[in-house]
Amino acid sequence: xxxxxxxxxxxxxxxxxxxxxxxxxxxxxxxxxxxxxxxxxxxxxxxxxxxxxxxxxxxxxxxxxxxxxxxxxxxxxxxxxxxxxxxxxxxxxxxxxxxxxxxxxxxxxxxxxxxxxxxxxxxxxxxxxxxxxxxxxxxxxxxxxxxxxxxxxxxxxxxxxxxxxxxxxxxxxxxxxxxxxxxxxxxxxxxxxxxxxxxxxxxxxxxxxxxxxxxxxxxxxxxxxxxxxxxxxxxxxxxxxxxxxxxxxxxxxxxxxxxxxxxxxxxxxxxxxxxxxxxxxxxxxxxxxxxxxxxxxx
Amino acid sequence: xxxxxxxxxxxxxxxxxxxxxxxxxxxxxxxxxxxxxxxxxxxxxxxxxxxxxxxxxxxxxxxxxxxxxxxxxxxxxxxxxxxxxxxxxxxxxxxxxxxxxxxxxxxxxxxxxxxxxxxxxxxxxxxxxxxxxxxxxxxxxxxxxxxxxxxxxxxxxxxxxx
Numbered sequence: 001x002x003x004x005x006x007x008x009x010x011x012x013x014x015x016x017x018x019x020x021x022x023x024x025x026x027x028x029x030x031x032x033x034x035x036x037x038x039x040x041x042x043x044x045x046x047x048x049x050x051x052x053x054x055x056x057x058x059x060x061x062x063x064x065x066x067x068x069x070x071x072x073x074x075x076x077x078x079x080x081x082x083x084x085x086x087x088x089x090x091x092x093x094x095x096x097x098x099x100x101x102x103x104x105x106x107x108x109x110x111x112x113x114x115x116x117x118x119x120x121x122x123x124x125x126x127x128x129x130x131x132x133x134x135x136x137x138x139x140x141x142x143x144x145x146x147x148x149x150x151x152x153x154x155x156x157x158x159x160x161x162x163x164x165x166x167x168x169x170x171x172x173x174x175x176x177x178x179x180x181x182x183x184x185x186x187x188x189x190x191x192x193x194x195x196x197x198x199x200x201x202x203x204x205x206x207x208x209x210x211x212x213x214x215x216x217x218x219x220x221x222x223x224x225x226x227x228x229x230x231x232x233x234x235x236x237x238x239x240x241x242x243x244x245x246x247x248x249x250x251x252x253x254x255x256x257x258x259x260x261x262x263x264x265x266x267x268x269x270x271x272x273x274x275x276x277x278x279x280x281x282x283x284x285x286x287x288x289x290x291x292x293x294x295x296x297x298x
Numbered sequence: 299x300x301x302x303x304x305x306x307x308x309x310x311x312x313x314x315x316x317x318x319x320x321x322x323x324x325x326x327x328x329x330x331x332x333x334x335x336x337x338x339x340x341x342x343x344x345x346x347x348x349x350x351x352x353x354x355x356x357x358x359x360x361x362x363x364x365x366x367x368x369x370x371x372x373x374x375x376x377x378x379x380x381x382x383x384x385x386x387x388x389x390x391x392x393x394x395x396x397x398x399x400x401x402x403x404x405x406x407x408x409x410x411x412x413x414x415x416x417x418x419x420x421x422x423x424x425x426x427x428x429x430x431x432x433x434x435x436x437x438x439x440x441x442x443x444x445x446x447x448x449x450x451x452x453x454x455x456x457x458x459x460x
Binding site for chain 2: 005006011038043053080104105110111192193
């Protein structure tokens with residue numbers, strides 16, 4: 001196995017220095033945040049060529065801005081810290097709270113960061129699916145100090161590959177708060193503390209007649225990057241969220257799809273459980289949306 | 299190599315670290331504190347769990363440089379209270395001993411640190427609290443029943459005589 005032996009760990013408060021180093025060293029440098037995902041990959045031999053580790057942890061990105069209309073989360077906010085804040089348990093952001101609780105164990109949540117979960121770009125992580133369902137966007141800052149906003153949906157290119165160029169980092173992620181939409185996240189793994197085999201996140205609103213008005217659905221673990229389930233959304237819009245209707249819609253929508261197999265779950269197995277995961281996710285989001293409607297009526 | 303200062307079990311230790319060092323390697327190989335175990339070595343088993351500023355972390359994937367100036371608790375420090383080493387075991391250690399919460403003992407150091415972090419935050423934990431706190435600590439010989447009993451007993455003992 002190739003040996004991981006970087007010669008520098010740059011742990012600085014100087015953002016310009018960190019980003020310049022990331023740019024000038026190119027693939028010989030790698031950003032590191034909490035380090036949980038990075039060290040796992042490094043010890044498995046996936047990143048041996050890296051000679052410079054550039055830590056983002058002192059760059060002042062450990063903040064949460066809670067405005068009336070949106071929640072903005074700095075890249076180096078720890079997962080446990082965001083979970084403890086309770087800011088992702090309402091306003092349509094419930095899927096994010098669900099996902100944070102499903103990322104186990106606490107030893108990882110205490111160290112792993114929101115930016116790290118977003119940027120690692122592997123199909124087995126949970127937070128991106130939930131952020132995507134909630135319509136998140138990321139702010140990218142470059143070595144030239146230029147900032148740009150990008151829908152998270154456009155951020156992922158392939159497994160281990162994002163839109164970031166050498167010298168770019170994700171500075172923060174923003175999700176808009178919703179008045180009528182409510183969301184949920186459901187994950188299936190081998191054990192409670194494992195990575196996902198598949199996961200699903202749904203954000204939806206219900207019309208006054210109880211039928212689905214709008215729905216935004218993302219899936220993780222079934223393709224190399226998170227996938228929006230547009231066909232499924234189309235089949236469910238205007239329908240009452242009923243368990244059988246959801247399962248039928250999922251089976252129809254994915255009948256021709258080849259799902260990403262892994263050593264822990266074949267494509268066929270994932271296809272068999274996907275409708276159930278989607279059913280539970282849509283039902284939970286519907287329950288929350290119904291409760292919100294009842295609350296407003298009262 | 300960089301030199302960093304760690305506060306381990308209440309004592310300052312200056313140590314030189316390589317750029318890729320993890321906290322577990324530094325503890326075991328530079329400082330000789332082998333109470334912290336190396337199991338899978340990439341965040342899957344929990345044998346290497348230590349407390350950093352009161353929070354349980356996997357030391358096998360915690361960059362050593364992030365520990366600079368931080369208060370670290372390892373199994374060797376469980377019986378140190380207010381910088382004084384007890385003449386006997388800590389209540390958590392005694393509870394595991396008396397309730398059969400270990401067999402081979404390889405996972406035990408990590409499990410006891412997870413227990414310490416849990417009970418410091420939740421002195422009267424529920425079963426769910428314990429399951430959540432131990433989700434990242436794998437035991438393959440004791441079985442979790444006796445471990446959970448040991449944690450409940452430790453919580454009770456600490457409540458009676460803090």
